[in-house]
Amino acid sequence: MSSNQCIDWQGNLACIQQSGLVIKSRHSIRGKHVFGPDSDYTTLAISGLELLSEETEISNIKFEEPIDLFVMQACGYSHDEEAVWEIVCDLDSASISISKSEIVSWEVSGNEMDEELFTQMNDAWEEEMTAVSQGAFVSEQSYRSGGPSRMNFNSQSLGEIRIWPPREMIGDQRPSDAAPMKKSGKIESWTKLSAGGAPSEFSLRAPILGGISTVFVRLDEGPCGVFLIADDEDGKPVIGNSVTFAVRRIYAQDGLIRYGLKALLS
Amino acid sequence: MVDVAVIGAGQTKFGNHALGLKGMWAESTENAFASIDGDFDPSMVDEAFIGSIAFGGGQIGNTAALLTEHTGMDNIPVRRVENACASSGFAFRDAWMAIKSGQADIVVAGGIEKMNDLTPERKRFWLGVSGDTEWERLAGLTFPGTYALMARRHFHEYGSVHDDLVNISVKNHMHGLDNEFAHIRKDVSFEKAQSGFMVADPLTLYDCCPTSDGASTVILAADHVAKKLTDDPVWVLGSGAGSDHLALHDRPSITQLIATQRAAMSAYDQAGISAKDIDLAEVHDCFTIAELMATEDLGFANRGEGGLFAREGRGRRNEGQVAINPSGGLKSKGHPLGATGTGQIVEVFKQLRGEVESSRQVRDATTALTHNVGGSGATCSVHVFGRDLK
The missing domain is CATH 3.40.47.10 (Thiolase/Chalcone synthase)
Incomplete structure (x- = not known):
């Protein structure tokens, strides 16, 4: 990618410049960029780093809250106060810059977002943070131990066979760690759950979104998985069509936002 | 090897019940005992297996002991069997195996679930716990x-x-x-x-x-016992x-x-x-x-x-x-x-x-x-x- 090229990237707007990159939410309200239904500074940072990583290797980086340290680490990025790359969040706008020297800026218009939807989603996320499980749930420990697989497709291999999500098998079936898989695959099936059919973890946001969509995907490197479609994606899934993946918010519970890879329809 | 028969079976109506776990189990078990043609006393039961997910978590531990004590099956080995919606199918298989092995002559297999006494939010948490x-x-x-x-x-x-x-x-x-x-x-x-x-x-x-409330009970017996209790067994x-x-x-x-x-x-x-x-x-x-x-x-x-x-x-x-x-x-x-x-x-x-x-x-x-x-x-x-x- 050449400098000063501006593109749609994982549902965001990104512009690579000489000194780094600016990435913004594609949504705006009255000219100010705002986050979509399942995005925040963390998802924007991961998205920007993945774009930069196509040209240059980045493993250590300087950043601060509100970017989630665990998610960054799960995606392979270590926090380092002495790093040459730094992420700076524009707290007045859904925008960040990732640069080596000075903060880069870029003016671009977003798509006007329904203000009521934006408010409802923010309120729902806030309320969801205080939700406590009353039945089945994924504990914080389970969430964290599965993070690198959930957010970066870290996988295993057993001979020629690629395994994902990771297994804990025994004897000669014990797999070894393998490189993260490519974030692409093809849809084998899909469904859209009505608000009433969605798990309780999504019960506050599903009615606002008009239900939630899930795809069953065969990843390009072999394994299958089920994934939510990114909340601000339009369009209907089609069996056989390709998807890519981006880190987005999944749900919040017990005061913790859970992140994971969601499907983007090609 | 011994053959196994079903000699009695009963259930509650499935649906929305005013009865709780104990009441539903009593009703289905009473119906099952009543369906046995010959004289039957609950103390004749050697062992019981009861399938349940314990939906809602109301009585998630020792469910079987709580239920059987109300139906005359005192002090016998009992246990809850859990395999999601297949819980009582597997409870029946366990009962069949207990008789086949020669360890028991008369065994109760049953199942129970109370699903409609929860708040909608709690119910949503429990739906899908088996995936x-x-x-x-x-x-x-x-x-x-x-x-x-x-x-x-x-x-x-x-x-x-x-x-x-x-x-x-x-x-x-x-x-x-x-x-x-x-x-x-x-x-x-x-x-x-x-x-x-x-x-x-x-x-x-x-x-x-x-989503329904309900209970069901089946009585299994070894062939030599079954023939004494019924002229009309259903063989497994x-x-x-x-x-x-x-x-x-x-x-x-x-x-x-x-x-x-x-x-x-x-x-x-x-x-x-x-x-x-x-x-x-x-x-x-x-x-x-x-x-x-x-x-x-x-x-x-x-x-x-x-x-x-x-x-x-x-x-x-x-x-x-x-x-x-x-x-x-x-x-x-x-x-x-x-x-x-x-x-x-x-x-x-x-x-x-x-x-x-x-x-x-x-x-x-x-x-x-x-x-x-x-x-x-x-x-x-x-x-x-x-x-x-x-």
Whole structure:
């Protein structure tokens, strides 16, 4: 990618410049960029780093809250106060810059977002943070131990066979760690759950979104998985069509936002 | 080796109950004891296995001890069996094995679930606890979604269509219409079932079973005891069970249930019969697509032809090749998770003895099958029953 090229990237707007990159939410309200239904500074940072990583290797980086340290680490990025790359969040706008020297800026218009939807989603996320499980749930420990697989497709291999999500098998079936898989695959099936059919973890946001969509995907490197479609994606899934993946918010519970890879329809 | 018979069976009505766990268990067990032809005393029971998910967590520990103490089965070994919606199918298998092993002569197998006394929010948390919590639930899936993925893939691979599922829904509601124990006794037209509210695309409300309260109890006995207590035993000709990967994404195919195929193969083999010998089958139609796939996995239809089987009405009572879900199935009779498996056996027991309502009776039935699935197919039990020992 050449400098000063501006593109749609994982549902965001990104512009690579000489000194780094600016990435913004594609949504705006009255000219100010705002986050979509399942995005925040963390998802924007991961998205920007993945774009930069196509040209240059980045493993250590300087950043601060509100970017989630665990998610960054799960995606392979270590926090380092002495790093040459730094992420700076524009707290007045859904925008960040990732640069080596000075903060880069870029003016671009977003798509006007329904203000009521934006408010409802923010309120729902806030309320969801205080939700406590009353039945089945994924504990914080389970969430964290599965993070690198959930957010970066870290996988295993057993001979020629690629395994994902990771297994804990025994004897000669014990797999070894393998490189993260490519974030692409093809849809084998899909469904859209009505608000009433969605798990309780999504019960506050599903009615606002008009239900939630899930795809069953065969990843390009072999394994299958089920994934939510990114909340601000339009369009209907089609069996056989390709998807890519981006880190987005999944749900919040017990005061913790859970992140994971969601499907983007090609 | 000893042969095993069902000598008594009873249940509560499935649906919304004013009774709690203890009351429902007492009612179904009393009905089961009353169905035994000879003199029977609960103290004759050697052991009891009770299937339940303990939905809602109300009595999640020591459920079996709490229930049996109210029904005269004091101080005997008891336990709760949990295998999701297949809990009591496996409780029955455990009871059968206890007698087969020679450790017991009379054993109770039952199931129970109380689902409708929870707040909607708590109920939503518990629905779907039997799927892969970490990878499927975190992707927004509960069972309507899981089975919807199977349905759409079946449509894609084999050309089945949603109207095939509609046919199953209409048939099961028609079968359950006269069943006094059924949760939803409603004649549903094809057009109405076609236009149901979408729950998980492509599955509508008419493709999904209800959430029900209920209990069911079955009494098994060794042959030498059974002959003293009844002149009309129903023999267990085969007991098969299987399991599979919990998560859909780990299975080689999502349009068939390997656990069902394994369980059926084992049960048929023990009974010395094949699918063509079955007169009636109570199959696990938690969703209509589950019945469609079961007709293939159990061998009633060729692979990929479950849709055609439904379209041609081959599962209709007294009209088709085999009566599929003459009770109305989970769709009409209801699905109180842990009670469903032994509830199917209650129906088969009565059908083979000619004791159901005359309008529901499968004519000349001598051989029957029950098929009880846990979750999206991670566990399954299949049992074959006969009027006569083969």
